[in-house]
Amino acid sequence: MPVQRSLFGRPVPRLAPKRIAALLGAIALFGVFTLVFTLPSSIPTGPSLGKFTDHRISLPKLPKQLPSPSILNPFRQAAHAPPVQQNSTSGEASWYSNWNWLSPFSSSVTLDENRSLLPPLPVRPPIYTYYDHTLAKDKDLKFAENALLLTWRKAWWAQGFKPVILSPAEAMLNPLYVELQRLELEAALKIELSRFLAWENMGGGLLCNYLLLPMGSHEDSLLSYLRRGEYPMLSRFEKLGNGLFAGAKADIATAIKLALENPELKASKDLVGAVPPLTFGVDPDHEALAFYNAETLNEKYPNVAGDIAATGANGLMILNQLMNAHLHSTWQNEFSTGIAVLKPVPQHMSASVEPALHLAEFLAQCPESPMPASCPPNKPRCKPCVASTPMKITTPPMYRNTSTLYTIGTVPHPYTFASLDGYRDDINVSWIRRVSERDPWLSGMTKELLGTGVSGAPRVIKFKEAVASQYGLGHSLWVTAEMPLPTDLDWYFGFVIPRNATDTGKSETPVPGPERRPQIEPDPHNGPVPSEGDILKEKILLEKAKQFGLSKSPEHNRLRGAVEAWNLADTEAWRFARAFLARASVERLKWEEEEKQYAGGAGSEKGKSQGWGRWFDD
Structure with a gap:
């Protein structure tokens, strides 16, 4: 029988020869790395031994003093979240305005998963x-x-x-x-x-x-x-x-x-x-x-000047229509390439981008004008809108940073995207973990800008720049798939957006139908054209996803948490877009409420409905 060794009266466990060899090999490997990486720097004089080593690995150098020593410590002490700012909530959206808004993930600053980090509101002179x-x-x-x-x-x-x-x-x-x-x-x-x-x-x-x-x-x-x-x-x-x-x-x-x-x-x-x-x-x-x-008016628009002189109030209403038409046509001239309605992973996303597509169709129409072929007084060489050739509308799968292209993006919640892309309403944790990809919406949207071998963090930064930078403010609009379009988009664009199709001069039915809307340019990346049955199922799945987002049941909360944890970048983009649009509405409504008490409430909408309810009537 083999001899049983003991230490302090207790038996010492025996190790198999293979385990002993593995242990000795690990110790030897550790010793070699220690000599290679620590010995050259420990010699105070003489030649450096580092040049005799055959490694080409450059070790990352951490700064001597981290900006926040505890940020890398998973067991760091609890810290207070930043204070809640005034007017920083709207419905389910909440935000914190800070100069560090380009941090990839808001929770690293707000210490709150549901609180988005937004840029400070620009001072409006x-x-x-x-x-x-x-x-x-x-x-x-x-x-x-x-x-x-x-x-x-x-x-x-x-x-x-x-x-x-x-x-x-x-x-x-x-x-x-x-x-x-x-x-x-x-x-x-x-x-x-x-x-x-x-x-x-x-x-x-x-x-x-x-x-x-x-x-x-x-x-x-x-x-x-x-x-x-x-x-x-x-x-x-x-x-x-x-x-x-x-x-x-x-x-x-x-x-x-x-x-x-x-x-x-x-x-x-x-x-x-x-x-x-x-x-x-x-x-x-x-x-x-x-x-x-x-x-x-007398020099460039004598007909309007004559109406004002003859009818007074009616002539001023005609002038107002002319001014609004010029504002709209100026906007169309700025974006000569057209309007892009983003549709990443386009297989089953038609229902989710339908409101954005309707908005693009109305923006592309020619505005009603008492002088359709006229130009603004400051732009005598403009290109008047012609109803027979409206602006181009495309549905590209990727965001393109083109100054003459206006972008309308619809950001879905990861659960909404998973339900539509998977074409199923029985999403579960197993399917998410084993079948679905991570951050598919943001990866597809930024593929042209950043390529395929990039993680979620830089993609989130690019997305935030596209949404909230000074350039992005004038060249794009971002909405969420689960919420209806805002009711105050006229203030966002600076003119009254047409609610009805413009007459092309042809004899057609008075009710604007699909045949009178601007035609969408074919795009090879759009994917297959969905049938009426597919569209109907997409709408059903989208409505179920909206109800899922409103649910407070523990089971749905756990599933929602799993989806958001698996798609951190997509979740951050969705929350950022939702909070940014909500803050814009809160800012305007607060200002408008304050201004109503001055000048007899002049310049207000006087209860006139500017909603979007009639926009989608066929």
Whole structure:
């Protein structure tokens, strides 16, 4: 019998020869690596032994002091989540605004899986207009002027400004208002001076006539300059008259005092003519500004000018229609390549992108206009929209960063995508783990930008840049597949989006049918054309996925958690898009609620429905 060894009176377990060999081999391998990687650096003098080794592996070098020493420690102490910011929730969406918004995963900063990390809200510089709502006017005239003010607000809001309507209430707060009332001046000149008194009382910035609209790209140099909110001198724009002024409070106050002290003030038509020429700097660059004053209307749109002179309120409504049409056609001219409705992994995604496709069809239509072939006053060489050849609509599977292409993306929740892509409603953990791929939606969407051999983290960063960067804001719209389209998209684009098909001049039925909608360009990556049965099943699966997302049962919560854990990048993209769109609506609604109490509520929608309920009626 073999001898039983003992240590301190206890038997020592025997090891098989193979196990002893494996143990000795592991010890030897550990010793070799220790000599190769530690011995050369331990010799203080003499030649380095590292050059005699035959390895080409460069070890990663960690910084001596990590920015957060505990971030790599799985047993780190609990930390407080960042404080909840004001107006940072809407329904199920919640967010935290921070400069570190390009972190791949929000939970690393928010310490909350359901709280998205968004970029700080950009500061909207105020742009003021003046409207005296106290004057006695016909009801129809006030309604028409309100429509013009609403168009003005939407156009400037979409360009990143905060449009504010001033009234005599702000002018009365200026100490110089009493001095103005003592002067015997014509009513028009008094109103003009009251504009400047109200503007100076607000601290300066931009003063705009509500018949002047921004008509240019989001990246236009002039609009970018105005968005910065810093105006070194009191300035106006050449050939725009009293259309737009920019300046600081002190410079405005100086100009007003010079005008009031001018003994020839009564002979002046406006403040600009009542002050020395050098009081205002004159900027010749205003290609992105369209001014529909009386002079411009008489010169370029005599029919509209005649309607205003003849009918008053009705003519102003026609002018409002013309301005909205020009805003829409300017947008179409900026995106000459067309509209891309993203459809990654297109096998069974037709139902999920249907609302986005409808929106693209309406955006591509020609707007109703009293002068269809006309161009904006600042763009005499535009390309008018022709109903027979509308904008191109494509459904590519990948996001393309093209400046002349507008992108509408529909981001599905990972469960929704799994249900539609798998073409089944009995999704379970086993199927997710063994059959489904990880982050398929984001991988397909960014395949052209990043290729195939990239992990989810850099793909999330690219997605966030496409959604929330300054460039992305003007070139794309991202919605979620489970929520209906927002009801305030007119404010997002800056014009009233057509709700009905435009007549092509052919004799057709009055009800707009599919044959009158813009044709979708064929794309080889779109996949097979789904049948009516396939579309019906996709809609059923999509509706079940929506109900699944609303469910609070423990079983559904566990399954939802498993799907989100398996698709971390897709989940982050879905939450980011949902929170970003929700925050935009919260910001606008809060501002609109505040502005309703000023200027008699001028410029509001007056209860007029701007919803999307009729958009999808066939």
